[in-house]
Structure formats: C-alpha cells, structure tokens
Amino acid sequence: MNISFELVASYIGPISSALAIGFFLFRIKTLDLPAKVLFCLTILSFLTDCITSVLAGYKMNNLMVMHVYTVLELFFYCFFYSLLFKSTSSKYYLLVLSLVLLAAELVDAFYISKLSRINSIASYCEALAFMVVSLLFFYSMIKNLPQKNILNYPLFWFNSGILIYFSGNLFLYLFISFVNPQDSRFLGDLWNINSFLYFSYNLFLIAGAWKSRK
Amino acid sequence: MEVSQINWVFVLVAACASMALLAIFIMTFVVHYQKRIIQHEHEKQQEKLKFQSELLRANLLVEERERSRISKNIHDEVGILLSLLKMNLTGLNRNEEIAESEKRKLHNLTDLTDKIIFSTRSIAKDLQSPLLRDFGFVMALNDLCKQINESNEMSVQLITQEMELRFDENIELQLYRICQEIINNILKHGATQLVQITLSKNSDELVLLFEYNGNGITDKEHAHLLKTGNGNGLKNIVSRLQLLKAKQTLSRDNFHFSHLIQIPLLNEKE
Numbered sequence: 501m502n503i504s505f506e507l508v509a510s511y512i513g514p515i516s517s518a519l520a521i522g523f524f525l526f527r528i529k530t531l532d533l534p535a536k537v538l539f540c541l542t543i544l545s546f547l548t549d550c551i552t553s554v555l556a557g558y559k560m561n562n563l564m565v566m567h568v569y570t571v572l573e574l575f576f577y578c579f580f581y582s583l584l585f586k587s588t589s590s591k592y593y594l595l596v597l598s599l600v601l602l603a604a605e606l607v608d609a610f611y612i613s614k615l616s617r618i619n620s621i622a623s624y625c626e627a628l629a630f631m632v633v634s635l636l637f638f639y640s641m642i643k644n645l646p647q648k649n650i651l652n653y654p655l656f657w658f659n660s661g662i663l664i665y666f667s668g669n670l671f672l673y674l675f676i677s678f679v680n681p682q683d684s685r686f687l688g689d690l691w692n693i694n695s696f697l698y699f700s701y702n703l704f705l706i707a708g709a710w711k712s713r714k
Numbered sequence: 715m716e717v718s719q720i721n722w723v724f725v726l727v728a729a730c731a732s733m734a735l736l737a738i739f740i741m742t743f744v745v746h747y748q749k750r751i752i753q754h755e756h757e758k759q760q761e762k763l764k765f766q767s768e769l770l771r772a773n774l775l776v777e778e779r780e781r782s783r784i785s786k787n788i789h790d791e792v793g794i795l796l797s798l799l800k801m802n803l804t805g806l807n808r809n810e811e812i813a814e815s816e817k818r819k820l821h822n823l824t825d826l827t828d829k830i831i832f833s834t835r836s837i838a839k840d841l842q843s844p845l846l847r848d849f850g851f852v853m854a855l856n857d858l859c860k861q862i863n864e865s866n867e868m869s870v871q872l873i874t875q876e877m878e879l880r881f882d883e884n885i886e887l888q889l890y891r892i893c894q895e896i897i898n899n900i901l902k903h904g905a906t907q908l909v910q911i912t913l914s915k916n917s918d919e920l921v922l923l924f925e926y927n928g929n930g931i932t933d934k935e936h937a938h939l940l941k942t943g944n945g946n947g948l949k950n951i952v953s954r955l956q957l958l959k960a961k962q963t964l965s966r967d968n969f970h971f972s973h974l975i976q977i978p979l980l981n982e983k984e
Contacts, residue, residue, distance in 0.1 A: 650747045
C-alpha cells in the first residue's frame with residue numbers, strides 16, 4: 501500500500517508537468533507573456549524532474565540540482581509578477597525581493613544547509629515571499645476588477661495555483677527544518693506531499709492555460 | 715517508527731487544514747469579487763442613467779430656448795411688420811380715389827392679413843405661452859382648454875381646486891408640454907367630443923387624469939408603439955416624464971380611456 505503511494509507520488513509531479521506543458525502548447529497562440537513565462541518555468545521544472553530522476557537512478561545526490569532550480573524559479577516568478585503589477589514601484593520591490601531571495605539561497609546553499617542537503621531555509625523564505633506576493637495580486641484583482649467573470653481570467657487560476665503551492669510548501673519546509681535529518685522515512689513522506697501539491701499547482705496552470713483567450 | 719507515524723498524521727492533518735483554509739479563501743475571494751463586479755456594474759448603470767437624464771434635460775432646455783427665440787422673433791418682428799401691413803391696407807381702403815372693385819380686393823387682403831396675424835400670434839403663443847411664464851402651469855392649461863373649446867373641435871373640461879398652484883419654471887414647462895402633447899394626441903386619434911382633465915395635489919404627488927370616451931391606447935399598446943419606433947409624441951411624453959421622475963398609467967374600460975400621470979413632489983434638495 502505504502503509502496504504504491506510512493507510510486508504514485510514520485511510520478512505524479514512529472515506527469516502533471518507534462519500535462520500542463522501539453523495544455524500550454526495546445527493554447528500557445530492565445531497565451532500572453534505572463535502565461536508564457538509560466539510555460540517556460542513548467543518546462544524547466546519538468547527537465548529538473550527528469551535530471552533528478554536520472555541522478556537518483558544512478559544513486560547520486562540530486563539536491564544540488566534543486567538548489568539551482570530554486571534560484572531559477574525565483575527569477576521566473578519575480579519576472580511573472582513584474583508583468584502583472586503595472587506600477588514601477590512594484591517592479592522595483594520585486595527586483596529587490598528577487599535579490600534578497602537570491603542572497604538567502606546562496607547563504608543557505610553554502611553556509612547553512614550545504615549543497616548536498618535540502619535547501620529548506622531558502623525554500624521557505626521563497627514560499628513565504630511568493631505567498632505574500634500572490635495575496636497582493638489577489639488584492640490588486642479585487643481592486644481593479646480586470647474581468648467580469650473571474651473564473652474566465654487565466655491569471656486568477658495561475659495565481660491561485662501559486663498561492664496553494666507555496667502555502668503548502670511553506671508548511672512542508674517548516675516541518676523539514678524541525679525534523680531529524682536521519683529520519684529519511686518522514687522526509688520522504690514530506691517530499692511525497694510536495695509532489696501532490698505540485699500536482700494541484702499544475703492543475704491550476706492547466707485551468708489557466710485553458711481559459712487563455714486573446 | 716511510532717514517532718514517525720505520529721509525525722506523519724500530524725503533517726497530513728496540518729496539510730489538509732491548510733488546503734481547506736486556502737480553498738475557503740479562494741472561494742470567498744471569488745464570491746467577493748463577483749459581488750464587487752455586480753456593485754460596479756450597478757454604479758456604472760446609475761452613472762449612465764444620470765448622464766442620459768442630464769443629456770435629456772440639456773436637449774429639452776435647448777429646444778425650449780429655441781422655441782422661445784423663434785416665438786420672440788415672430789412676435790417682435792413678423793408681428794410688427796404684419797400690423798404695419800394691415801395699417802397700410804386699411805389706409806388704402808379709406809382712399810376715395812380707388813375704384814369699388816379694387817376696394818373689394820383690398821378688403822379681402824385686409825381680412826387675409828388679419829388671419830395671418832391671428833395665425834402668427836397662435837404660433838408664437840404655442841411656441842411659448844406667456845401665460846405659462848406669468849401665471850403658471852394651471853392657468854396656462856386652463857387657457858389651452860379654452861382655446862380648444864373655442865375651436866369647436868372638441869370640448870375640454872379642467873377640474874381642479876389648485877388654480878394658484880406654482881412650481882419651478884422648468885417643471886411647469888415640462889408639465890405644460892406633456893398636457894399639450896396628450897391633448898394633441900386625443901385630438902388626432904381620440905375621436906371624441908369631450909375630454910375631462912382632473913388635476914389634484916396631495917402631500918407627496920401631483921395627479922393629472924385625462925378621461926374620455928372614444929379611441930385610445932393601454933399601457934401594453936403604448937409599450938408596443940414605443941418598441942416599434944412609432945409615436946414621436948409618446949416618446950416626447952416619456953422623456954419629459956422621466957425628467958420629472960413621474961409615472962404614467964394608460965388604461966381602458968370598454969370605450970372609456972384614462973391616462974393617469976403621477977408626479978412626485980420632491981424636496982428642494984432632491
């Protein structure tokens with residue numbers, strides 16, 4: 501029973517990424533720039549999943565790849581939100597945020613967690629930051645009322661996905677920080693929950709891609 | 715093993731709770747967003763209506779100014795010239811040197827000039843009633859009824875206790891035009907000999923009731939006429955009623971038709 505759950509959890513992330521990429525490709529002509537940024541990030545995430553799986557197959561430590569992915573991911577999200585927030589000051593704050601998060605990642609990778617371990621501190625800083633940014637975007641949507649029916653607005657779906665994914669991740673990485681690093685079983689379970697969160701995130705991306713109309 | 719299992723359950727519960735909270739947040743957001751949209755649409759609609767009402771008011775104001783200008787020009791310029799013409803014709807008529815046959819022609823011309831002067835005065839009066847300006851809507855309406863009665867085409871009876879009633883100049887003008895239009899419609903299509911107009915006022919509204927036997931329309935037919943784009947006069951009435959925030963009811967009982975108009979008497983601030 502437990503084996504099948506782990507099996508599902510290990511495949512659900514890449515499969516849902518592939519599905520999201522498929523939907524993005526299907527709607528490629530109608531995608532606007534923010535959607536294209538998320539499309540590129542999904543491709544990057546899919547490639548990262550493939551590389552980590554190959555490395556895991558060869559019994560090699562794949563967490564270094566995750567450190568690199570986290571850095572790239574935060575730049576993609578900052579760029580994505582800089583396209584959504586129109587004011588110059590918002591773009592400036594996002595640039596500062598990306599630099600702060602980059603610094604947190606570097607400190608975590610080289611001084612705290614090291615490259616061969618899970619970058620939990622940088623990840624929960626990133627999760628917290630993007631959770632706040634996504635909530636701010638919700639506020640901006642309710643203030644500006646961009647569309648008559650919000651459910652037809654692709655950015656609502658993308659933003660909801662980001663909020664759910666990063667809020668879930670925040671809890672997960674907080675747990676990881678307090679768990680004994682030797683307890684590999686528990687760490688594995690947390691990682692599996694992350695896969696399910698990523699799956700739900702991809703479902704939101706699919707909904708957003710489906711609603712994209714030019 | 716046991717500790718790990720407890721941790722797992724704890725994480726699962728926490729994850730489920732946080733997901734449920736997020737789901738509630740997103741659902742609340744969607745509901746709140748839709749409420750805001752409805753409110754926004756309502757505000758936009760109100761603004762549009764306000765703008766339309768302002769536009770209508772401006773149009774009617776321009777129309778009335780133009781009527782007033784034409785009426786003044788007719789009275790002051792054409793009227794004087796016609797009077798001079800009549801004076802000259804009368805002078806010529808008294809001339810002994812003119813032959814009798816020519817005098818008859820001159821007499822006919824004088825009669826014709828009289829008719830033109832009368833028509834010109836009627837047009838000027840119709841364009842802007844001096845009685846309306848000086849003595850108010852009820853007196854002007856009473857005068858309008860008298861004029862129609864004198865024409866012998868139809869008898870119009872005004873029943874009211876409010877002869878001294880006065881309103882804002884613009885309101886009086888709108889009320890007068892509405893009455894003019896309704897009476898004109900009855901004259902054209904009503905096929906009737908007698909129209910009774912009842913004017914009454916209570917604490918919060920002014921009521922005007924037109925009653926007659928003959929041909930007429932009901933609310934349903936009125937709506938149909940407006941929808942099909944016929945009836946410019948009806949549209950005119952509707953626009954003016956809209957401006958006064960008044961409502962009208964058209965009904966029939968066999969061949970007895972009634973046209974009820976209720977005008978709310980607003981406070982000065984409103």
